[in-house]
Amino acid sequence: MTAPAIDIVLCATVLAVALAAVSGFGVFRAVVFFIVYGVLISMAWLRLDAVDVALAEAAIGAGLTGVLLLSAVARVTRLTGSGSYRPRVNALPAAIAAAGVTVALGWAFLGLPVPRGLTEDVARNLDRSGLENPVNAVLLNFRAWDTLLESVVLLAALIGVWALAPDSGWGGRAGVPQHARRGGVLESFGRTLPPLGLMIGVYVVWAGATAPGGAFQGGTVLAAVLLLVAMAGLLPAPRIAAAGLRLALVAGPAVFLAVGMAGLGWGGFLVLPPAIAKPLILGIEAALTLSIAVTLALLVLGRPEPSTEGGG
Amino acid sequence: MSPPLADIATYLFTAIGLLFFLAGTVGLLRFPDTVSRLHALTKADNLGLGFLAVGLAFQVEHWSDLLRLGLIWALALLAAGTAAQLVARAALTEAGRRRREGR
Numbered sequence: 001m002t003a004p005a006i007d008i009v010l011c012a013t014v015l016a017v018a019l020a021a022v023s024g025f026g027v028f029r030a031v032v033f034f035i036v037y038g039v040l041i042s043m044a045w046l047r048l049d050a051v052d053v054a055l056a057e058a059a060i061g062a063g064l065t066g067v068l069l070l071s072a073v074a075r076v077t078r079l080t081g082s083g084s085y086r087p088r089v090n091a092l093p094a095a096i097a098a099a100g101v102t103v104a105l106g107w108a109f110l111g112l113p114v115p116r117g118l119t120e121d122v123a124r125n126l127d128r129s130g131l132e133n134p135v136n137a138v139l140l141n142f143r144a145w146d147t148l149l150e151s152v153v154l155l156a157a158l159i160g161v162w163a164l165a166p167d168s169g170w171g172g173r174a175g176v177p178q179h180a181r182r183g184g185v186l187e188s189f190g191r192t193l194p195p196l197g198l199m200i201g202v203y204v205v206w207a208g209a210t211a212p213g214g215a216f217q218g219g220t221v222l223a224a225v226l227l228l229v230a231m232a233g234l235l236p237a238p239r240i241a242a243a244g245l246r247l248a249l250v251a252g253p254a255v256f257l258a259v260g261m262a263g264l265g266w267g268g269f270l271v272l273p274p275a276i277a278k279p280l281i282l283g284i285e286a287a288l289t290l291s292i293a294v295t296l297a298l299l300v301l302g303r304p305e306p307s308t309e310g311g312g
Numbered sequence: 313m314s315p316p317l318a319d320i321a322t323y324l325f326t327a328i329g330l331l332f333f334l335a336g337t338v339g340l341l342r343f344p345d346t347v348s349r350l351h352a353l354t355k356a357d358n359l360g361l362g363f364l365a366v367g368l369a370f371q372v373e374h375w376s377d378l379l380r381l382g383l384i385w386a387l388a389l390l391a392a393g394t395a396a397q398l399v400a401r402a403a404l405t406e407a408g409r410r411r412r413e414g415r
Contacts, residue, residue, distance in 0.1 A: 185397040192390065196383075 007047055014040045024091065027076065031069040038062025051212035052135040055204070059220035067227070067300050075302075130277025132210040139214065140281045144270045148260065150216075151253045151288055154295045158249065162240055165303040171241035175301035180233035190232025197225035205289050209278070215252075215285045219292030226297040237301050245294065252291030256284050318370040325370075329363030332356050346403040350396045357392035361385055 021033035038061040045054035122134045129137035139147050180186045205218030230237050238245045259280055263271040272280050339352025365385045
């Protein structure tokens, strides 16, 4: 059994980049390597024909998490005056512990019997799910519980970020004010990209019914559009107390829960009758996409800062 | 039997594209200052990716794939150009700050 050369090169590069990310070249470089690692892992999923996972990894793992980490680095640099933060703990015990966990996991994985998986069960029931993409049939129908809880976790994370806001900033605009140059390249980039980004984001969600895609991947693209517009200074960041914003944040989990409760009438929580499963799922996905996009964008923008402007 | 003409074109154009990526990488590692390094980097993105896209265009099964390839290239051009401008401006500001502080 020989793997194609491209897979061997890919695996070696993934390992090298992962090592570089944790080897203590400074926080900024670690984050850059982490982003590259995400892109490479996404390619690895592509090689395994798991296009849905590849999309999610590229959008959320590499893209959004990368931006989150970068803004965290910028914040640490602002607060401490240098980006050369180094943890004070000894790295060796951590490295040994991590290597031990890796070996144990690998040993346990190889010791397991080859799983039969749920592929056959999903394929047999796919026409009852309302979708043609088996991955999203699992995510939004057969195992909708997990997705519902994920959307709530996102909301909880944002509440956690907001909870760090100082009293004087409460209700103010999310994040620090952006300083894009008037008429500069970032501003024109921020005007050019959103129409395309909106189209691609909505398409990725819509395509999720039959092909790889879905609310999380499409929502991340839309979040990137919102962030670009805010960072280019074209629109101010929203006030976190605005009713419309709060509505957009809870729309996804709320619609999901409402449909789940309605399912009680058909035999159980989150049971979708096959005849109208597709429209129900589309409704859930539309609301989820909105909430995911707004939540992710606000997570990156961060907590409101102490207010210096007078109310207006 | 010789390979089809389309395959030859793909080999040729992707090879040229890879050459640009190689040259861009060497430039990124070897050039002395930020602006020259950006020049090397954007050449790889613009021309390297462009030649890759042209090479792959000979392998598409449907004409709509041509539009997708074109869109990918156009978006990469736009993003690389914008990012290069922003990095260059940040480098300029940083250099100016250092001069003022007399370092």
